[in-house]
Amino acid sequence: MKIMAINGSPRRAENTARLLHKALEGAASLGAETEYIDLYPLKYKGCLSCFYCKRKDKEHGVCIVKDDLTAVLERAKQADALLFGSPIYFMNLTSGMQAFLERFFFSQYIYSREIPSVLGKTIPSAFLYTMNATEEQADAFHLKDSLAAYEWAAAGILGAKPYLFYDFNTLQFKDYSKYESSIFSEEEKRDYHEKHSAEVAEKAYELGKQLILDAQKL
Secondary structure (H helix, E strand, O other): OOOEEEEEEOOOHHHHHHHHHHHHHHHOOOEEEEEEOOOOOOOOOOOOOOOHHHHHOOOOOOOOOOOOOOHHHHHHHOOOOOEEEEEOOOOEEOHHHHHHHHHHHHOOOOOOOOOOOOOOOOOOOOEEEOOOHHHHHHOOOOOOHOOHHHHHHHHHHHHHOOOEEEOOOOOOOOHHOOOOOOOOOHHHHHHHHHHHHHHHHHHHHHHHHHHHHHHOOO
């Protein structure tokens, strides 16, 4: 069994990255091979809408664009489980993660009612979201609705409804005094983090295990 975690955060050692690594630890505890990808050091673009992946005279499911994402896409197709991690910027995934999902999901979909995906297998998956917003703020702005399209695409193309993991009220800065951030209470944030960080990490660990358990059943 192999699980791939894709980090869509430009901050390569912060909230999203830590939880993805924790999830991979959980998967590894069941003997899974793990791979971790940081997207932001890679040079790549989103979908170019060339439709090569849908040509009847070509192999379906192949993105013709050649860049740093090419090999990652091929390995993602071979994985037994996938974990997509992204902080939430302006109520959505980061641009890097959106570009990755455009290339990955669109190349596996061929406008066919009979063939919703050309992957040829089911891949259990999860979206791991980290955000500065509290759970109450996220609900007030209907954040989950703004992310639903990617989750719907994952369900159809990967063949199973993805797990959803939310880490709310994250710490953005190590030293809040250096930044204009008066709309936040640093004390409240640090108190929340102190109370909940271990629980959140444990849930991420269990998420990694669950993805492998699901993959083993297929």
